Amino acid sequence: MKNADATPLIECRNIRKHFGEHAALDDVSITVDRGDKVVIIGPSGSGKSTLLRSMNFLETIDSGEILFEGKPAGYRTVNGKLVLDNQKNLCALRTQIGMVFQQFNLFAHMTVLGNVMEGPVTVLGQQKAEARDLALEMLEKVGMADKAERYPATLSGGQKQRVAIARALAMRPKLMLFDEPTSALDPELVGEVFEAIKKLALEGMTMIIVTHNMGFAREVADSVAFMEDGRILLKDPPAEFFGKDCEQPRIKSFIDRIM
Amino acid sequence: MILALLCVLCAGLLHGPFQAHAADVDELMRQGRDAMAEGRLEDAEAAYLAVPAPGAGDQEDEGEYASARMQVARLRLAREDYDGAVQAARDVLAHFSGHAEAKNLIASIERDRMPTWERFLKDCQRFLPSLLSGAAMTLLLVFCTIIISPVGGLIIALGRLSSFRVLRMPCWFIIWLFRGTPLLLQLFFIYYGLPSLGITLKPLTAALIGLGVNYSAYLAEIIRAGIESIPAGQMEAAKALGMTYGQAMRRVIIPQTYKRLIPPVANEFTALIKDTALVSTIAMVELMRAADQMFNTYFNVTAIILAGVIYLFFTTVFTFIFERIEERVGVYEKR
Structure with a gap:
């Protein structure tokens, strides 16, 4: 399903990020092509x-370069110092990158429908009627259309996360x-969210998923990356990553612990 | 001719007895004074009571009769013969209808003998018009401040939260200054102090500036705390959708602070209703000043009590309104 365009959708080159003395990102480079599904695991x-947050500019890097569609x-x-771009350019970039958070972060004062309509109406300037149709379509996709008039506080964690996915999709992003x-979900609610993401992957959406869920990695990923101490130690297709010939003992012990 | 003769005759006839009469009056007044001085109150009263009413056209004795009867009235009042006292005062009025002292005596006796509730109603009737016009001014001050201060407060709060030092510092300074000094002092400075710097303000303008800035400073801290209480994830989610800081604030963050802001803001506005009393010190006639004026004119505490009742009424209505708003705003938090 890969796009013919050879330019990577997003590329991080040698990015570094420090929180005080601690190096959160230590010379990380990663390339994600259109249609790629990359799973990042690690302690x-x-x-x-x-x-992940650096790719959405929610986290500011100290040095390195991020290219989106080659630019x-x-x-x-x-x-000689790296400074965050102006708000207008950042916002324009973010509209093309959807993000789903661990804590859902649904807008508590808006209904499910309101949450999904908010981006298209406020950011893209769509008409309400148009945005409403789009929102319902996205909610249908994650199986939440029947809860459109509910407030987030009345939903389960799995339902909230599916709404959050619909909210991001309504912006028609190029990358999720x-x-x-x-x-943050109870074990019995993981499945419904997993299904929604898998469906999206099958549609060809480019996505980067940080997770501890090995099911994701095996079923969805084109490649799996393992991170430790701010570095990507290994990035391979799942078959090789989980293969018996995994040489790095630290990765092996981590995977064994998780599974 | 006959008429003229009659007139002269009458004049002569009248003049004779009245010369003697005048002497009697002086004698009786002297007896009265002496009896009073010696504490023989009954004798004094009898002497004063004997002073005859003035005849028509008699000018000289008018004053003597009136003062004698007023003495009688006072003596009767002293021994709690209220009917008698009123009767004596009425005697005076029968001859001198404009006698103010007699009128006041009757009025005050009647007022004292009124049932308490009736006296209270009379006072209300007397004080309410000026108290209500004072209350209207109080309401005007409250409403203007309620409109000014949330806007000012929001601007100062956003300034405090800004990442730009040039915005943060002045906002911090305003809060520091206006929360750290008494409102009374601020009002004095604005009204009496600014003229020396060449700025002369009308009392109402000075009052609104003082109340407006002071309450903006207080609300700014409440609003800032409200904004900071919204989980950081809300701002991140808004940014991730591509919203600008302004859009995120307007659409996502600030609307969620409303429910949290209402109780402390209601508290501030209740305090505001009472704080408007402070502007009475800068030549504003509002409810407190009106009550004070009534009290100083009539030495009647009812005016103060009535003002208190009006203040209580205002604060009660406010509390009720804010409770209703709070119920409505928080719908989304109910499960």
């Missing part, structure tokens, strides 16, 4: 979320970022 504190994105260089989408 907590390894920099997975930071990497440097999100930063300007002022006196999932930051531990099922980590």
Whole structure:
């Protein structure tokens, strides 16, 4: 299903990010082509979320380069220092990148429908009627159309996360970022969210998923990346990644612990 | 001719007895004074009571009769013979209908003998018009401040949260200054102090600036706390959708603060109703000043009590309104 366009959709080159002394991202490079489904795993504190949030400019990197559709994105260089680009450019980039958070972050004061309509109406300037049809279509896709008039507080975690996915999809993004989408869910609710993401993957959406869920990695991923201490230690297709010939003992022990 | 003769005759006839009469009056007044001085109150009253009413056209004794009868009235009042006292005062009025002291005496006796509730109603009738016009001014001050201060407060709060130092510092300074000094002092400075800097303000303008800025400073801190209480994930989700900071604030963050803001803001506005009393010190006639004026004119505490009742009425209505708003705003948090 890969796009013929050879330019990677998003590319991080040698990015570094420090929180005080601690190096959250230590010279990380990763390339994601159109249609790719990349799963990032690794122990907590390894920099997975930071990497994902950097791609959406919610986290500011100290050095390195991020290219979106082949063009440097999100930063300007002022006196040799990397400075976040102006708000207008950042917003334009973010409309093309959907993000789903571990804690859902649905807008508590809006109904399910209102949440999904909010981006298209406020950011893209769509007419309400048009945005409503679009929102219902997206809610249908995640199986939440019947809860359109409910408020988030009345939904289960799995339902909230599916609404959050619909909200991101309504912006018609080119890339979807999932930051531990099922980590805050009760085990019996993981499946419904997993199904929604899998459906999206089958439609050819480009996505990067940070997760501990190995099912994702095996079933959905084109490649699996393992991170530790702010570095990507390995990035391989799942067959090889989970293969018996995995040489790095740390990765093996991590996978064994999780599975 | 006959008429003229009659007139002269009459004049002569009248003049004779009245010379003697005048002497009697002086004698009786002297007896009265002496009896009073010696504490023989009954004798004094009898002497004063004997002073005859003045005849028609008699000018000289008018004053003597009136003062004698007023003495009688006072003596009767002293021994709690209210009917008698009123009768004596009426005697005076029968001859001198404009006698103010007699009128006041009757009025005050009647007022004292009125049932308490009737006296209270009379006072209400007397004080309410000026108290209500004072209350209207109080309401005007409250409403203007309620419109000014949330806007000012929001601007200052957003300034405080800004990442730009040039915006943050002045906003911090305003809050520091206006929360750290008494409102009374601020009002004094604006009304009495600014003229020396060449700025002269009308009392109402000075009052609205003082109340407006002071309450903006207080609301700014409440609003800032409200904004900071919204989970950071809400702002991140809004940004991830591609919203600008302004859009995120307007559409996502600020609407969610409303429910949290209402109780502390209601608290501030209730305090505001009472704080408007402070502007009475800068030549504003509002409810407190009106009550104060009534009290100082009549030495009647009813005016103060009535003002208190009006303040209570205002604060009660406010509390009720804010409770209704709070119920409505928080619908989405109910499960």
